[in-house]
Amino acid sequence: MRKLWVCLCCVLCLSACTAKVKDEKVPQVLQEYKKYVNAAHAQIIPNPIQTDAFSPYANSSEAYYRAMDYVIAHGAKTNGEESVTQQEALQDVEDVFFTLKALYGKYPIYGDARFQEAKQMVDKQIKKYAKIKKTVLGEVLRKQLSFIEDVHFQIDFEPLHESYTMYCEQGVHYQKKAYVKKKDGYYDQSNQKRIVRIHKDADLAAYLKPVLHKDGSISYQLFYRSRKNITHLSMRYADGSERKVAMEKVEQMKRSEDILTEKIVQGIPYLHITKMIYPRASDTYAQYAETFLARAAQFSQKPLAILDLRGNPGGNAMLSYAWSHSYAKQRISGYGTRILRLPLHEEKFKQLMDEETDQSLASLLEDGNYQKHDNLLYIEEPYMGKKLIENKSMLLVLQDETSASASEMLIDELHTMENVIFIGMPSAGAISGSAMSTFYLDKSGLQIMFGNLYGDFPEAYASEYEGISPDIWVQGKDVLKYVKELLN
Numbered sequence: 001m002r003k004l005w006v007c008l009c010c011v012l013c014l015s016a017c018t019a020k021v022k023d024e025k026v027p028q029v030l031q032e033y034k035k036y037v038n039a040a041h042a043q044i045i046p047n048p049i050q051t052d053a054f055s056p057y058a059n060s061s062e063a064y065y066r067a068m069d070y071v072i073a074h075g076a077k078t079n080g081e082e083s084v085t086q087q088e089a090l091q092d093v094e095d096v097f098f099t100l101k102a103l104y105g106k107y108p109i110y111g112d113a114r115f116q117e118a119k120q121m122v123d124k125q126i127k128k129y130a131k132i133k134k135t136v137l138g139e140v141l142r143k144q145l146s147f148i149e150d151v152h153f154q155i156d157f158e159p160l161h162e163s164y165t166m167y168c169e170q171g172v173h174y175q176k177k178a179y180v181k182k183k184d185g186y187y188d189q190s191n192q193k194r195i196v197r198i199h200k201d202a203d204l205a206a207y208l209k210p211v212l213h214k215d216g217s218i219s220y221q222l223f224y225r226s227r228k229n230i231t232h233l234s235m236r237y238a239d240g241s242e243r244k245v246a247m248e249k250v251e252q253m254k255r256s257e258d259i260l261t262e263k264i265v266q267g268i269p270y271l272h273i274t275k276m277i278y279p280r281a282s283d284t285y286a287q288y289a290e291t292f293l294a295r296a297a298q299f300s301q302k303p304l305a306i307l308d309l310r311g312n313p314g315g316n317a318m319l320s321y322a323w324s325h326s327y328a329k330q331r332i333s334g335y336g337t338r339i340l341r342l343p344l345h346e347e348k349f350k351q352l353m354d355e356e357t358d359q360s361l362a363s364l365l366e367d368g369n370y371q372k373h374d375n376l377l378y379i380e381e382p383y384m385g386k387k388l389i390e391n392k393s394m395l396l397v398l399q400d401e402t403s404a405s406a407s408e409m410l411i412d413e414l415h416t417m418e419n420v421i422f423i424g425m426p427s428a429g430a431i432s433g434s435a436m437s438t439f440y441l442d443k444s445g446l447q448i449m450f451g452n453l454y455g456d457f458p459e460a461y462a463s464e465y466e467g468i469s470p471d472i473w474v475q476g477k478d479v480l481k482y483v484k485e486l487l488n
Helices: 003-017 028-042 052-057 061-073 086-103 112-126 134-144 283-299 317-328 361-367 406-414 476-487
Strands: 083-085 131-133 165-169 179-182 185-188 193-198 208-212 218-226 232-237 242-249 260-265 268-273 304-308 337-340 370-374 377-380 394-399 420-424 437-440 447-450 453-456
Touching: 028 420, 061 086, 061 437, 083 086, 083 134, 086 112, 086 131, 086 134, 086 437, 086 447, 112 134, 131 134, 218 242, 260 283, 260 476, 268 283, 283 304, 283 317, 317 406, 337 370, 394 406, 394 476, 420 476
Parallel strands: 268 304, 304 394, 394 420
Antiparallel strands: 083 131, 165 218, 165 242, 179 185, 179 218, 185 193, 193 232, 208 218, 232 242, 260 268, 337 377, 337 453, 370 377, 437 447
8 A cells, every 4th residue: 555544554543543522621611612513413314315316328339438538638838729620619619528427527517418408508709700710719618517516626727716705794793792692583683683684684693604602602793705895785674674784705724834833822732734645746745645544544543633634735635634534533434425427447547646645546446435336337326324424523624715625525434423623614515526637629629627526415514605603613824723722
C-alpha cells in the first residue's frame, strides 16, 4: 500500500497508546449544546439509492473506452486556434457531447434527451458562422449547458454558474442577540415585535440562523444568499408594520499561505489545513499529510479538539477519507450517496489517474466504500445507521464558503459521528460532481472539465452551490475569535 496508508496505520497504533478521554475538560455550554446537535444530525435521512437512471448507460463500455482514450490523448494543454471553421467547431461539439454521454457522472440524471436538445441548439448557433471564435464557441456551449448544476464543471476554465454571495445584517455582531425564538415565533429584539415575513417569505428559518452564546442561550442572526447585489431585506411584523434591514456581504477569513497550521487555542489543540494535499507531490507535502493524519488519531483521544477547514478548496479525496476513518477508528460514510461511472475493476483503469497524486482510481475502490453495481457503476452507500457513530471525544469543525469538494466530503462523513459541532458559514456546495477529466478540444483547444462522480444528498441537508450548513453560524473572519470566547 502507498506511503499515505502506511502513515495511517502508524497513527492508528499511536491512538491506542494515548491517554483516556476526560469529558470534564469540555466547557459545560458545549456539553449541553452537543445534545441538540447530535439529535439534529441523527435526524438526517439519506435519499434512497436510485440507479434506474443509470441503467440505459450500463452496457456502453466500448463508447466509454473510446471517450477515455480521447480525454487521455487531449489531456495536454493547447492554445488551439483563436478561430475555427464551422466544420471544425461542429466536430469539437460532437466530441464534447460524446465524452459527456460516456463519462460524465451526472449525465444520466439529466438524461440523453436534455443533452441532445442542448447539442442541437449549439449546432444551430454554430451554423450561423463560417468561422467562429474560440471564446464565442465557449459562450454558446456554456449557455446551452447551463441546466447543469455542478460547481466542478468548467468550460474554458469558467464554471457554468456564478457562486452565491452570502449577506448578513449590517453592523450585527455574533455577540449581539439580534433575534430570539419563542414558542409563538421569532422576535426582533430591537423592537420586541414578532416577525411574520422576511423578504416576503414566511419561512423565517431560511433567514434566521442560530448562534450559541457562552451563557448557553441561543439567538439568531439574519443571513441571505444571493447571486444578485443585495442592500436591504424587508421584514414584516405581526402588527402589520415593516422595516428595511440593511445588509452587507459576509466577511471571510484572511487567507493563509500556510498549508498546515497547528497551535493551542484556550488549551485546546487546533489544526488548520488549507488544501487536501497530494503527499507524493513533494517531501514537504508528504510530511504535511503525515502530520494531518497523525492529528486525527490524537484528536480522537482528546476531550476536545478543533479542525479548521476554512479556505480549503479540496483536492485529494483520499486524504479526506483517511482523516475521517482515522478519527472514527473505522471506515465510515457520510449522508451522501456517491455513484461512480467507472469500471474500477478493469486493469486498464486501475492506475488511470496520476500515480503521483495518491488518488488512483484503484484506491477509490480499496480505500473508499465503493461497491460494484454493474460493469460501469460503483456505489458508495450512505450511512444508514439508526444512531450516530459513537465518539467519546468532541470535535469543533470550522468551515466557510470556500470549504469545498474533498473538504466537504470530510464534513459530510463527520456528520455521522457523535459530538461533532460545525461552526462558521455554509460550505461551497461542490458536492454533486467531481473534477476527474480535464481535456482540450482537438480543433479549438477549448478546455473542458467534469467528473465521473455523482453525489446525491438529502436536499435539506446539502445541495450544489449552497453547501452544507453549520450548526452555529458565524462570519468567517470571526469564527476563531468566537471559539476562543466560547472556550474561555
